[in-house]
């Protein structure tokens with residue numbers, strides 16, 4: 186097996202438990218290294234750090250899979266990691282039929298995402314491999330999911346930006362079995378989605394706990410679900426008793442799904458394909474009892490932090506202005522460069538700009554099927570706060 190040796194120094198994060206080894210932390214990269222090759226990472230003294238896989242041309246050269254010396258990283262090892270991850274979800278996902286089964290680095294499987302959905306016919310999954318190292322495991326993953334975990338279908342949905350960095354082409358294709366017609370029973374609301382053609386892995390599975398906690402406060406009167414995607418917040422607010430629900434998203438495909446989902450659940454939901462900022466500018470101030478605002482990440486890297494903060498502030502101010510005094514707002518951000526303190530400052534600045542006050546009622550996080558590894562702070566990204574607007 187190819188060995189990669191760290192440069193001298195104790196500050197390498199991989200020595201503190203982080204799974205990544207950056208190219209500038211290595212004494213050298215062997216010419217023989219091919220994308221996805223298994224490697225043994227050693228410290229500068231030659232001591233064992235971990236087994237992983239590597240790529241010769243990416244900033245993150247190696248990702249650690251196993252830190253115990255002498256353990257074989259084979260399909261039995263992979264099966265055990267999958268088993269552990271599933272057992273964890275069974276304990277923390279409160280009987281849900283859809284959850285993220287594998288959350289990459291945070292489950293000790295860098296580069297791999299698996300979303301699991303179960304209906305009366307059995308479990309299925311949407312799979313994403315973001316690295317050349319995980320691509321090498323493709324057949325083992327398919328065999329395990331089918332034979333050991335009894336899945337009746339699985340779809341590869343590998344079209345994220347991460348793959349470009351690894352020199353991998355997009356790949357969206359059935360892995361095995363039935364991969365048509367996806368409907369999640371989302372805590373009693375039926376949510377259809379397009380697993381192959383939709384965004385990310387098809388559905389955002391990180392919000393369900395926030396919805397469970399926040400929808401009871403939101404579901405009264407006239408409400409808006411901004412950046413609704415296929416309408417999960419709006420559908421839940423409608424099912425829980427809101428009298429008028431408007432979902433807004435600029436994706437025509439997502440809005441078609443909102444319409445289909447409203448019909449599927451026999452709920453009244455208005456679905457608007459529009460840019461949220463333009464749409465909000467046309468709404469009367471204080472005309473909503475509650476607003477949910479869950480935009481895409483505006484801060485993709487540290488260097489666009491100031492521009493991203495500015496965009497969030499403008500948007501959140503617009504959203505808060507649309508809420509009547511005494512009503513509620515859910516403001517969310519999936520930018521991991523924004524920590525809780527900066528998020529609080531941002532909301533305060535947005536409230537000031539909107540000439541409103543805001544009280545924080547619930548500080549929501551990503552659902553527990555998206556664990557946060559303390560040695561991988563990047564694995565925490567979602568903030569979703571329920572506010573009362575004054």
Ligand SMILES: C[S@@+](CC[C@H](N)C(=O)[O-])C[C@H]1O[C@@H](n2cnc3c(N)ncnc32)[C@H](O)[C@@H]1O
Nearest residue numbers: 389412413414434435436459460461479480481
């Ligand atoms: C984080 S997702 C929302 C997830 C959704 N709230 C849920 O719980 O499933 C962001 C959504 O914003 C939409 N979007 C991005 N930019 C937009 C814009 N300027 N106006 C309206 N929708 C936008 C995308 O189509 C995507 O559906």
